[in-house]
Amino acid sequence: MGAEERESARERSRVHGASAVRRGAPERPRVRLDQPRAPRRTLWPEYDPEAFGRLSEKIARFLGTGRFIVWMTVIIILWIIWNVGAPSGWRFDEYPFIFLTLMLSLQASYAAPLILLAQNRQDDRDRVTHEQDRKQNERSIADTEYLTREIAALRLGLGEVATRDWIRSELADIMKELELRQMVDAESDERDR
Template sequence: MDADRKRPGDGGPGQRIQGELRELRQLRELRAREQRGRREERPSPSGGSRTRLDQPRTGRPGLVRLPAWDPEAFGKLSERIARFLGTGRFIVWMTVVIIAWVVWNTLLPESVRFDDYPFIFLTLMLSLQASYAAPLILLAQNRQDDRDRVNMEQDRARSDRNIADTEYLTREVAALRQGLGEVATRDFVRSELQSLLKELDERRESADTL
């Protein structure tokens, strides 16, 4: 038997050491990432209940107590109004009201008119509507920005989990490849059998000659 012949993967202690070092390095990176996340979530000692820098502090209670309301319900109402203001139905209804207003105060007798030309009361109503529409639209946009930020944070956390899972699967695949590299292949077994048969034939020939 040829003693100098080695199986594939037998002479790879360096590869094993490199694989173990790579796994240790990845584990250190994961631990450092977890510690960094815990440090960011830890509340600051001087900020009270504030745990994030991008969120304003809650104001101190003043001397005059303002009436309380549900910000979530008010935000939903503002979103509904802003959504309605951005539709064609609102434009059509506003156009119909303005035309009816102008016709009523122009063509009808003066006894039934309530806003003669230049329609000051109509201008006041439109200005009031615009002054309320702008803050409601901004409030709806702020709520949408908050939802987008939450979705972005969730996507980031999901991508981090996917990266960790991918790294784990990569390590497992590398371990499987390394294990398969140490298994005897069909060609290796065939060559070993051929060498054994050749050695047996040589011994038989030597025995016959004797």
């Protein structure tokens, strides 16, 4: 073993412990807490839940339309007509229509969960909308209470402010007093003469 190799082994043993170097274990990268872990590989297929939810809502909306009922009725009628009226070699589902029953059951077994998923997503949207409406109502109530207090304060303040009518009545009273004084002064001047 050369000097460089010994120095490298000492450094590894200092960092990772002497036992890891002796066993020949590979170096493990240090775990960093400030960075997210790399995603693990799984056997399960990965999918985007939002995209799947949007697709299920589109399907559920289509299942709830008259167009779907009409198309389903037309397909079932054509299925029955073909399997009753077609030559026996071309028929793929004889009279008890077992395959048709299987297809309708399969369609129903997929439709029910898709509709439930769409309803759950709608419930989540409704819950968020309800929460936003509640917060908006709370803000509106707080604003209304604030404005009510401000108007009450203005009314109290206006009770102490001289209004136009009050000033007019005061001026009219002063004019009457002046006229009375002039009359009294005029009478006293006439007596003095």
